[in-house]
Amino acid sequence: MAFIDEAKFYVKGGDGGNGCVSFRREKYVPKGGPNGGDGGDGGSVWLEADPRKTSLIDFRFSSHFKADRGQNGGGKDMHGRGGKDCIVQVPLGSVIRDGETGEVLVDLTEPGTRFLAAEGGRGGLGNSRFATSTNRAPRKATPGTPGQERWLKIELKLLADVGLIGLPNAGKSTLLSKLSAANPKVASYPFTTLEPQLGVLEFKFRDPCIIADIPGLIEGAHEGVGLGHRFLRHIERTSILLHVIDSSSEGDQPLADYRVLKNELAAYNEELLLRRYVILLNKIDLIDSDRLSELTGLFAGEGLRISAISAETGQGIDQLIHLLAELLDEGAPGEGGQHVSGEDEAGEQ
Numbered sequence: 001m002a003f004i005d006e007a008k009f010y011v012k013g014g015d016g017g018n019g020c021v022s023f024r025r026e027k028y029v030p031k032g033g034p035n036g037g038d039g040g041d042g043g044s045v046w047l048e049a050d051p052r053k054t055s056l057i058d059f060r061f062s063s064h065f066k067a068d069r070g071q072n073g074g075g076k077d078m079h080g081r082g083g084k085d086c087i088v089q090v091p092l093g094s095v096i097r098d099g100e101t102g103e104v105l106v107d108l109t110e111p112g113t114r115f116l117a118a119e120g121g122r123g124g125l126g127n128s129r130f131a132t133s134t135n136r137a138p139r140k141a142t143p144g145t146p147g148q149e150r151w152l153k154i155e156l157k158l159l160a161d162v163g164l165i166g167l168p169n170a171g172k173s174t175l176l177s178k179l180s181a182a183n184p185k186v187a188s189y190p191f192t193t194l195e196p197q198l199g200v201l202e203f204k205f206r207d208p209c210i211i212a213d214i215p216g217l218i219e220g221a222h223e224g225v226g227l228g229h230r231f232l233r234h235i236e237r238t239s240i241l242l243h244v245i246d247s248s249s250e251g252d253q254p255l256a257d258y259r260v261l262k263n264e265l266a267a268y269n270e271e272l273l274l275r276r277y278v279i280l281l282n283k284i285d286l287i288d289s290d291r292l293s294e295l296t297g298l299f300a301g302e303g304l305r306i307s308a309i310s311a312e313t314g315q316g317i318d319q320l321i322h323l324l325a326e327l328l329d330e331g332a333p334g335e336g337g338q339h340v341s342g343e344d345e346a347g348e349q
Contacts, residue, residue: 005156005196005234007059008099011118014042014069014083016144019124022075023137034138035077036127040070042120042147043083049108053091054198056156067118070144073126083120093159093237099151109159117152121145155233158196160212161328163235163275165265166244167217167257171282173197175244175311176213179321196234203325212238217264232268240327241275247295247308248286255298276327278305280320285310 017039024032045067065088071080096105096115106115122145130138164172180199197213214231235241243261245254258279265272279299284292292308299306307323309316 004056004060005231006154007056007063008151008153009059009063009065010149010151011045011086011088012064012066012149013044013118013120013147014067015146016040016042016121016123017070017072017080018143019126019129019141020073020075020078021127021139021141024076033136034127034131035075036141037073037075037077037079038126038129039073039123039144040080040082041123042070042144043067043085044116044120044147045086045088045118047088047090047094047096047106047108047115047117049092049094049111049113050089051092051111053089054158055091056094056154058089059154065117067120067147069147070121070123072144073124073141077126077128079126080123082123085120088117090154091156093157095155095157097153097155099153102153105152118148118150121147157236158198158212158234159210160198160235160238161209162201162211162240162242162324163238164211164213164242164244165217165235165261167246167260168215170244170246170257171311172213172244175242175280175282175309176211178311178314178317179211196231201321201324203321206325206329209324209328217261232265232272236269236272239276240278240324241272242278242280244280244282246283247281247292248283252298254281254295258299258302278307278323278327281306281308282311284308285313285315 019039020036022034022036024035026032045065065086067086068083070083073080090108092109092111094108096108096117097103098105108115124142124144127138127141130140132138164176166172176197176199179201196215199211199213200208201211202208212234214234217232243258245257247254249257262273279302281292281295281299287295296306296308305323307316307320309320311317
């Protein structure tokens with residue numbers, strides 16, 4: 001099923017029912033007074049965050065959502081029934097914007113949270129509401145008011161604790177399959193990941209965390225090269241970013257790859273540079289210990305935590321899981337958003 005993470009849709013609240021002009025008509029009761037009932041209120045359109053949904057695919061097939069209108073009032077003081085609300089289920093992490101101005105209206109990050117997208121109209125008043133001591137037979141009733149209508153935009157930002165970023169073929173998908181039960185597509189050619197993937201990492205002594213893998217970035221992504229920056233919104237909520245670097249590249253290329261990633265993140269949103277980073281030197285099964293030491297020295301000047309792994313063979317995965325547990329327990333970065341730094345862990349592999 002296709003992954004859809006943005007859409008535009010139309011919402012309209014139900015119109016209110018009209019008030020009724022009616023007079024009491026009963027045998028042996030002369031001069032019956034007004035008894036016109038009120039119209040019912042129109043239903044409203046609500047957006048509700050549903051944790052079971054992970055895509056906006058439903059908006060591809062349905063982009064107009066309307067609530068029921070209220071019924072008109074009737075004689076004998078019968079009020080019209082209110083219109084039924086329209087409840088639209090959206091994924092957790094949905095950001096709702098005004099379709100015209102782009103203003104953010106709400107960010108739905110809690111399960112069951114509701115947002116009033118379009119309010120229903122109010123029902124009109126029947127003529128019984130206008131009876132006074134000087135006007136005992138009013139022939140006046142009011143119409144119902146129209147329901148609110150507008151176009152909205154919805155953007156999905158996946159809720160994850162850890163984000164995987166890297167160039168194409170860095171081994172992110174293989175790593176995700178090792179850290180979780182996810183089964184992403186893995187192949188030897190670039191851009192095998194065409195849409196974000198989620199996995200759940202289980203720990204022994206703490207709550208699990210969610211890992212998001214986004215399609216690979218390349219230099220010039222901010223200008224639309226490759227898949228561009230389209231999917232970077234899905235790591236905006238993460239507190240930890242794992243830079244997956246192909247250590248089997250020759251010379252200083254691994255460090256150059258990291259700087260490409262860093263520049264692309266800055267071009268998209270500089271706030272992403274305030275996340276806690278871990279450099280993952282992947283594919284260490286393809287290099288010797290001398291080359292690993294050389295790469296560790298190259299990255300030492302970046303002041304970031306370094307971990308050496310092989311997603312293919314599983315080497316270093318246990319140490320990485322332990323490191324992630326420590327970082328998650330530490331919480332968000334302190335004031336100033338400095339990166340977490342630590343001793344080189346490559347020697348433990």
